[in-house]
């Protein structure tokens with residue numbers, strides 16, 4: 001009886017303890033969940049040259065599964081800005097993925113003058129590597145000029161290289177920089193007479209089978225078809241007239257109007273490079289991203305993978321036709337359909353609720369100044385060449401030679417320090433004298449010196465934006481800012497690069513696992529994206545991070 005009693009007691013005790021044990025396990029799992037959200041896949045989407053107002057202007061044309069899905073079921077940061085200049089593609093992609101600005105990451109332009117070697121350099125070029133998948137030199141790329149780690153690098157480090165990073169873009173820099181130093185692969189498009197997705201020996205010696213298959217499939221060639229509007233052009237009431245003076249003209253066309261007969265225009269307009277200046281370039285990237293999901297088995301295991309996709313045709317179309325064109329409207333309506341296609345594949349392959357997406361842009365763009373002028377809005381064009389004679393005379397008179405200016409790029413003058421030394425003048429005095437002269441020139445709104453960038457800690461306005469873009473080792477001696485509405489560009493099409501608000505205001509949408517539904521009008525900045533994703537995943541921030549996680553987006 002006694003024995004039975006004690007047996008009974010033990011059983012009762014075990015029964016009582018079991019829930020405690022399993023509760024304890026549950027608790028520690030919950031704690032781990034509180035520490036991090038682990039989607040199977042993070043998808044970073046950059047839309048090249050996407051202004052924030054493209055979301056609102058074309059809203060009525062979007063379907064439910066593309067931009068609207070991200071806005072309605074995700075989190076919309078409505079007041080998101082680039083906090084540095086120059087606002088261009090190389091610095092843009094780098095800042096999104098590194099959580100910092102050119103002052104720290106060192107990508108101060110697409111191209112810049114390298115003071116140390118006295119040569120112009122391209123942000124992603126690297127002659128130490130060879131092309132893979134093309135007979136051209138277009139594959140000789142690497143991220144070696146980027147001084148810091150990316151969010152993709154940190155995920156690779158955190159997972160002991162088990163989480164994969166695949167980066168894809170039409171432009172080399174749109175893939176190489178987001179992929180970071182440790183990407184499994186970065187792929188980009190080579191046009192001309194090839195029309196293939198390519199890479200660099202920095203990543204691999206040979207293309208994987210799925211990429212070879214994609215290139216051999218004839219998929220790209222099927223976009224060599226007339227560019228017609230996706231919907232009835234008469235329903236495109238959110239853009240200007242199809243035929244106007246503010247748009248570029250394809251060689252062989254007499255008016256910039258639909259339909260654009262791509263097969264007929266092909267030879268005369270750079271062959272496969274022509275597809276870049278059409279929405280079909282984005283469709284090619286969406287097709288390839290979908291193949292990458294399958295070919296690389298992304299989001300299939302417990303280690304979070306990262307797919308970085310950059311759509312560049314929006315930028316080419318904006319540069320060529322301008323932000324108010326029917327062509328840009330059609331490009332966004334078609335991109336929306338491509339996004340829906342990509343998200344549907346993610347639902348199927350990775351699973352609804354199992355992945356996290358962010359979508360942003362690498363810079364905004366200006367309305368075509370010649371169009372603004374016709375609407376009586378102050379705007380115009382700045383031609384530096386026209387000032388050269390007067391500026392040259394001034395330099396000769398003050399310093400004895402025009403050679404004191406070694407280079408002008410990204411709206412910055414670089415001085416020849418040997419000449420300055422021989423003048424027996426302080427560098428700061430030379431900078432100030434030149435800055436004062438330039439401020440007197442038509443179209444130049446503000447001038448700052450490298451000395452000011454060194455001496456001050458700006459916290460707002462244009463100087464703050466310039467300083468975040470100012471890298472002490474790489475940037476120039478005198479910094480120019482043109483008037484709002486004024487650009488240095490041909491009279492057709494839009495551009496970007498300035499610290500002005502039309503170049504800095506871009507969308508920032510988060511969606512999916514770990515993300516709350518909602519919106520904010522509180523200012524967020526581009527270097528907040530990487531730390532937000534790092535905080536979500538519970539991993540280390542990229543090592544140059546200056547931004548902060550956006551607290552409101554978390555579930």
Ligand SMILES: [Zn+2]
Pocket residue numbers: 049089315319496
């Ligand atoms: Zn551009």
